[in-house]
Amino acid sequence: MTTEIDFIGGNTKRCLMAMALPMIAAMFLNMMYNLVDSLWIGNLLGETAYAALTNATPIILILTSVAMGATNGVSILLSQAIGAKDKNRTESLIATSFCVAVVFSVLVTVVLELFLPGILKALNTPAETCDMAYSYLSIYVSGYLAIYLYCYFAAVLRSFGNSMFQAAAMLTTTILNAVLDPVFIHFIGFNGAAIATLLSEAICLLFMLVYLKKKKLFTFRISGFDKSDIFPLIQKAIPSVIQQSIPAISTTFLTALVSTYSVTAIAAYGVTGKLETILFYPAMALNMVLTTIIGQCIGGGRYDRAKDYLKCALGYGCCLLMLLSALVVGFSKQLSGLFIKSSDVAGIVGTYFLIVSAGYVLNTVTNCCLGALNGMGKPSKSMFLMIFYYIVVRMPLACLLSFCGFGLNGIWIAVLVSHVVACAAASISGTVSFKKPGRHSRLTMT
Numbered sequence: 190m191t192t193e194i195d196f197i198g199g200n201t202k203r204c205l206m207a208m209a210l211p212m213i214a215a216m217f218l219n220m221m222y223n224l225v226d227s228l229w230i231g232n233l234l235g236e237t238a239y240a241a242l243t244n245a246t247p248i249i250l251i252l253t254s255v256a257m258g259a260t261n262g263v264s265i266l267l268s269q270a271i272g273a274k275d276k277n278r279t280e281s282l283i284a285t286s287f288c289v290a291v292v293f294s295v296l297v298t299v300v301l302e303l304f305l306p307g308i309l310k311a312l313n314t315p316a317e318t319c320d321m322a323y324s325y326l327s328i329y330v331s332g333y334l335a336i337y338l339y340c341y342f343a344a345v346l347r348s349f350g351n352s353m354f355q356a357a358a359m360l361t362t363t364i365l366n367a368v369l370d371p372v373f374i375h376f377i378g379f380n381g382a383a384i385a386t387l388l389s390e391a392i393c394l395l396f397m398l399v400y401l402k403k404k405k406l407f408t409f410r411i412s413g414f415d416k417s418d419i420f421p422l423i424q425k426a427i428p429s430v431i432q433q434s435i436p437a438i439s440t441t442f443l444t445a446l447v448s449t450y451s452v453t454a455i456a457a458y459g460v461t462g463k464l465e466t467i468l469f470y471p472a473m474a475l476n477m478v479l480t481t482i483i484g485q486c487i488g489g490g491r492y493d494r495a496k497d498y499l500k501c502a503l504g505y506g507c508c509l510l511m512l513l514s515a516l517v518v519g520f521s522k523q524l525s526g527l528f529i530k531s532s533d534v535a536g537i538v539g540t541y542f543l544i545v546s547a548g549y550v551l552n553t554v555t556n557c558c559l560g561a562l563n564g565m566g567k568p569s570k571s572m573f574l575m576i577f578y579y580i581v582v583r584m585p586l587a588c589l590l591s592f593c594g595f596g597l598n599g600i601w602i603a604v605l606v607s608h609v610v611a612c613a614a615a616s617i618s619g620t621v622s623f624k625k626p627g628r629h630s631r632l633t634m635t
Contacts, residue, residue: 256340263426302330476560
């Protein structure tokens with residue numbers, strides 16, 4: 190059993206870049222993949238269709254977050270086993286987690302197909318977009334097994350220090366989706382975008398399976414299944430799922446709140462969500478990368494290396510986000526026109542980014558600290574932090590400011606405040622937690 194990158198013995202900056210750059214590229218490609226549907230639907234089918242996609246998006250975000258969170262939970266245990274060079278434990282975790290992944294994703298698919306109409310109604314989906322949102326989601330959910338397994342195998346590869354293939358797979362499927370979308374939309378309409386997405390996801394998974402077979406990083410044996418591993422996997426997965434899902438739950442809540450204003454407001458909020466992925470995905474990539482890297486360092490007993498990786502990620506991440514924030518905020522109105530050519534939508538989008546602009550660098554600090562906590566095997570602490578500043582701070586504050594006469598701008602102010610609180614809370618938690626246990630500890634945050 191070998192890893193792709195020697196995180197414990199290699200150069201800190203080079204190892205971080207070797208892992209982080211392909212991961213950030215993969216996230217940006219994933220962003221482009223998701224933007225393709227929005228661009229084609231907005232330009233070919235108009236504002237109502239785009240609003241329907243916006244109403245469907247929160248559920249898609251939650252499903253994706255569940256997949257990413259659960260598989261990131263697997264990565265915590267797997268990275269530590271790989272760092273400790275425990276081959277039997279590694280193969281047992283892979284066999285057990287794969288079986289759990291298949292069963293779980295199938296159950297989610299069945300439950301959602303049954304309850305989608307009620308969920309959309311609970312989210313205040315307007316009557317003029319409800320049927321379209323339901324049909325799109327029904328098709329998307331039917332392929333959730335492929336989406337979940339792709340996230341699972343990507344997490345396994347990250348645990349071995351390989352993030353390059355994820356970028357290559359996403360590049361191929363993004364191009365494929367960009368080609369298939371207008372064709373399917375032309376012949377089938379709104380649902381064609383969902384079918385094209387589903388087909389692209391299945392091909393992405395196929396590429397991943399072929400690559401894993403050729404790479405032979407590990408031996409997969411179903412006989413390696415160990416039921417005693419199920420509880421530790423669930424113990425790490427549940428906090429990670431909640432941690433990843435809470436932002437999507439918050440987006441779902443805010444979408445329902447924005448839906449009380451107008452279809453134009455819904456469409457504008459959908460555009461802000463798409464543009465924000467440019468600013469959120471690098472931070473999310475660093476979160477997942479640090480989970481793997483610090484997990485291996487902790488498994489190998491090198492807390493000093495873990496601290497170095499966190500500092501390096503914070504420095505590079507904040508510099509990148511300052512640049513990206515300046516570009517997106519400065520050109521937000523023009524970028525809005527790529528999705529929907531509406532001056533009203535552009536005005537709302539521009540105001541949103543002016544208010545929230547400072548929050549994106551703070552979000553990067555937050556994600557780096559949360560990734561470090563995850564890598565140390567403390568996803569529960571990250572989960573409670575996420576609950577605090579999204580559920581306790583953002584959602585009630587958005588309601589309060591909206592209903593107190595601040596309108597949409599009140600919702601945007603609540604988003605900014607939650608970023609400030611998140612950064613402060615995560616930094617304080619990291620300062621307290623990032624210490625090697627015992628009197629011989631070499632690691633103290635400053």
